[in-house]
Amino acid sequence: MDIAGYLESQKEQLGKSTKQVKDFSVFDFNHVPDEPLIREECKELIKEMLQFEISGIANHVSIIGSRGSGKTLMLKYLQGVIPTQTDLEIVYVNCRHHNTSFKIFSHLVDGPTAGASLVELYERFLAKYQKKTVVVLDEIDLMSPKDKHREVLYTLSRSEQPYMVVMLSNSPHVLKQLDAATRSSLQPIPLHFKNYNAEQIQEILHDRAQNGLRSWNRATLAEISALTTRFTNSDARVAIKTLKYVTIEPQEDIRSCFERARRDIVVDMVNDLSDGNLMILWAAATSKSDLAKPIYKRYCRFSLSQREKPFSYVHFYSNLSYLQSSGLVALISTKVDRAYTNRVLLTFDKAIAVSLCELRFG
Numbered sequence: 001m002d003i004a005g006y007l008e009s010q011k012e013q014l015g016k017s018t019k020q021v022k023d024f025s026v027f028d029f030n031h032v033p034d035e036p037l038i039r040e041e042c043k044e045l046i047k048e049m050l051q052f053e054i055s056g057i058a059n060h061v062s063i064i065g066s067r068g069s070g071k072t073l074m075l076k077y078l079q080g081v082i083p084t085q086t087d088l089e090i091v092y093v094n095c096r097h098h099n100t101s102f103k104i105f106s107h108l109v110d111g112p113t114a115g116a117s118l119v120e121l122y123e124r125f126l127a128k129y130q131k132k133t134v135v136v137l138d139e140i141d142l143m144s145p146k147d148k149h150r151e152v153l154y155t156l157s158r159s160e161q162p163y164m165v166v167m168l169s170n171s172p173h174v175l176k177q178l179d180a181a182t183r184s185s186l187q188p189i190p191l192h193f194k195n196y197n198a199e200q201i202q203e204i205l206h207d208r209a210q211n212g213l214r215s216w217n218r219a220t221l222a223e224i225s226a227l228t229t230r231f232t233n234s235d236a237r238v239a240i241k242t243l244k245y246v247t248i249e250p251q252e253d254i255r256s257c258f259e260r261a262r263r264d265i266v267v268d269m270v271n272d273l274s275d276g277n278l279m280i281l282w283a284a285a286t287s288k289s290d291l292a293k294p295i296y297k298r299y300c301r302f303s304l305s306q307r308e309k310p311f312s313y314v315h316f317y318s319n320l321s322y323l324q325s326s327g328l329v330a331l332i333s334t335k336v337d338r339a340y341t342n343r344v345l346l347t348f349d350k351a352i353a354v355s356l357c358e359l360r361f362g
């Protein structure tokens with residue numbers, strides 16, 4: 001192949017298609033649009049915040065919604081608008097990056113925190129946030145199992161200062177895992193972000209196209225939305241990435257752009273998993289049997305070969321539930337020898353789990 005010629009033609013092609021884009025930030029998953037699509041469920045959250053502002057009494061809220069259902073975006077957006085129109089402060093922490101109570105408080109207070117105790121950090125937090133404050137804890141299900149009691153929740157819900165906690169997660173299991181004392185003082189209102197329908201996904205895409213592209217085609221947006229709602233849990237990320245591929249690689253058909261986007265998102269998700277969860281996926285991908293017990297045994301052997309203490313069977317199962325709520329596996333109840341167990345099915349190409357596992361563990 002004539003490499004120079006190939007490079008030349010690719011550059012020309014890319015140059016032409018990127019001219020269609022006037023603002024690449026619309027494809028950035030962290031981009032907060034000026035006017036996001038506001039879902040009905042959000043109105044209830046806003047109402048709770050306003051009542052908190054008036055009364056100083058907090059109803060805590062737990063938002064559950066599948067991947068790409070706009071949880072993070074909604075709270076980031078509210079963090080921008082609510083403080084300008086009310087007397088509330090909103091602070092945001094992602095528990096994926098700050099995964100213990102200590103790290104959460106450290107992130108929220110100023111100055112060095114090494115060597116401080118949790119109580120000291122909490123006192124610094126009280127001193128810094130004296131106004132009515134909404135504390136958003138995103139991806140709360142990713143707090144470390146080492147912080148079993150999630151003390152941050154207990155502490156904030158018992159505080160004499162006015163704090164409202166908003167927790168975001170993919171799975172309702174996180175609430176079941178709380179100990180009785182925390183649950184009874186927190187008593188969060190559950191809010192479920194339903195999966196977007198095709199019209200909503202299309203509206204989200206339309207807004208991105210209007211702000212970021214020079215030209216687009218309504219029928220293309222409609223087709224991407226239909227594919228996204230039909231073949232993913234309405235993950236808006238897949239739709240946005242498909243729009244990007246369709247725009248910068250117009251020679252590809254929409255279906256293959258969609259498949260590529262979906263694969264990219266799965267690779268990102270699997271890459272973000274903890275070591276334990278990745279090992280579980282590997283065991284499910286390579287086991288001869290798809291029943292939970294043999295997969296557990298296979299996972300244990302792999303974990304030990306990496307000098308990692310494997311999870312107990314109960315803990316293994318709660319990780320399976322997490323993987324299910326992330327949409328990476330499907331658990332299907334089945335009867336074997338008069339007892340019920342689960343079949344564990346991967347919802348994506350097994351080769352992805354195997355190769356990412358090889359990359360991580362060698």
Ligand SMILES: Nc1ncnc2c1ncn2[C@@H]1O[C@H](COP(=O)(O)OP(=O)(O)OP(=O)(O)O)[C@@H](O)[C@H]1O
Nearest residue numbers: 029036037066067068069070071072073204236237
């Ligand atoms: N209502 C909306 N309006 C505009 N864009 C949206 C909307 N909902 C989601 N998006 C876009 O879709 C992408 C995914 O949204 P977001 O990160 O908020 O999902 P999430 O529910 O937090 O997912 P996860 O559970 O994986 O954290 C982001 O780029 C976001 O900007």
Ligand SMILES: [Mg+2]
Nearest residue numbers: 071072073138
């Ligand atoms: Mg999120």
